[in-house]
Amino acid sequence: xxxxxxxxxxxxxxxxxxxxxxxxxxxxxxxxxxxxxxxxxxxxxxxxxxxxxxxxxxxxxxxxxxxxxxxxxxxxxxxxxxxxxxxxxxxxxxxxxxxxxxxxxxx
Amino acid sequence: xxxxxxxxxxxxxxxxxxxxxxxxxxxxxxxxxxxxxxxxxxxxxxxxxxxxxxxxxxxxxxxxxxxxxxxxxxxxxxxxxxxxxxxxxxxxxxxxxxxxxxxxxxxxxxxxxxxxxxxxxxxxxxxxxx
Numbered sequence: 001x002x003x004x005x006x007x008x009x010x011x012x013x014x015x016x017x018x019x020x021x022x023x024x025x026x027x028x029x030x031x032x033x034x035x036x037x038x039x040x041x042x043x044x045x046x047x048x049x050x051x052x053x054x055x056x057x058x059x060x061x062x063x064x065x066x067x068x069x070x071x072x073x074x075x076x077x078x079x080x081x082x083x084x085x086x087x088x089x090x091x092x093x094x095x096x097x098x099x100x101x102x103x104x105x106x107x
Numbered sequence: 108x109x110x111x112x113x114x115x116x117x118x119x120x121x122x123x124x125x126x127x128x129x130x131x132x133x134x135x136x137x138x139x140x141x142x143x144x145x146x147x148x149x150x151x152x153x154x155x156x157x158x159x160x161x162x163x164x165x166x167x168x169x170x171x172x173x174x175x176x177x178x179x180x181x182x183x184x185x186x187x188x189x190x191x192x193x194x195x196x197x198x199x200x201x202x203x204x205x206x207x208x209x210x211x212x213x214x215x216x217x218x219x220x221x222x223x224x225x226x227x228x229x230x231x232x233x234x235x236x237x
Contacts (some may be wrong), residue, residue, distance in 0.1 A: 001169065034223035036152075043202065043230060044144075044152065049223040087152055091206070091223050094166040096142065098152040 002027045004090055006099035012107045019075040021102045023088035028068045032092035035064055035073045038101075039084045047086075048073065080106055109134030111203050111228035118234045124191040127231045129203030131184045137161040140208040140221045141179060141186035146230075147199040155201075158186065159208040162219050193235045200230040 003026040013019050023033065031051040036044040046055045048064040051071055061076045075082055083106055088099040114128040129141060142157035156167035160179035167175055176189045186203055207222030 036224075038152075043227045044204075044224075045227075046223065046225050049225075055225070085151075089152075089154075089223065091221060094157075094221055095168040096154045096157070096206075096221055096224075098144075098154060101151040 001095055002029065002090060002092075002097060004088060004097050004099040006086075006088060006102050008102060009100065010103040010105075012105050013078050014107045015078055015080060017078045019078050019082075019104060021073045021086055021104075023066075023071040023073070023099050025069045025071075025090055029090045029092040031067045032090055033064075033066070033071050034089045034091060035062075036087045036089065037082075037084045038087065044087065075104075078104070078106070109205060109226055111205060111226060113201075113203055113228040113231045116232040116234070118236065119193050121194055121235055121237055123193055124189060125193060125197075125233050126187055126189040127201050127203070127233070129186040129188075129228055131186075131205070136179075136184040137181050138208065140206040141177075142204045142206050142221065142224055143175075143177060143186075143188040144202045144204055144224075145199045146202070147196070150199075155188070155190075157206070157221055159210075159219055159221070160186070161208070162210065162217075164219065166219075166221070190233075193233075195235050197233065198235050200232050202230045203228040 033051045035048040038044040052064045085101045137160040143155040158165040165177040179186045204224040205226040206224040
């Protein structure tokens with residue numbers, strides 16, 4: 001099975017900072033990658049699918065890029081409400097493996 | 108807008124089984140995939156498996172292959188996940204989650220594909236304790 005890794009595992013940044021999270025697949029998955037945000041105590045929420053397509057209703061400060069094995073989630077201007085854990089997930093074929101998550105908080 | 112309503116919290120003894128239900132309301136059911144994702148306390152998300160009700164066949168993650176059964180009742184717009192031989196390590200929140208699906212026929216064989224998840228249930232807490 002394809003393994004998913006994320007880096008960093010956690011980060012602390014200031015309000016307004018640009019934040020970048022990386023997700024890597026152990027084999028190529030084309031652009032079959034989604035990003036989810038899970039705020040503390042809440043249900044996960046879809047941010048991006050097809051590596052770079054923003055889900056309806058998601059603020060435009062979130063963006064995604066990449067294809068193949070390397071992917072990036074960028075928050076352009078971190079806001080206090082962005083404190084959360086972010087997960088990538090592959091969905092090319094089953095199993096739909098999640099990355100281990102990146103915890104983001106405010107410095 | 109579709110909502111996924113899950114059954115209530117469960118407390119189980121080690122060695123027993125648990126069955127969690129997930130009823131879809133407000134949208135179509137059969138054409139989408141129903142996935143099951145679990146999250147142990149303080150841990151990440153783990154895809155357990157899923158089913159596309161229209162086609163009826165389930166797929167499972169290798170970690171759960173021998174212990175989980177995922178089914179769906181199209182007439183009730185409800186999905187089910189049963190996990191057996193429970194241990195304390197199965198204590199977690201179990202989410203049902205709707206995702207897209209598709210199929211293709213290659214050399215006469217139908218292949219089913221799951222897509223990203225766009226709707227989540229609120230989760231069912233399962234506690235395994237003696």
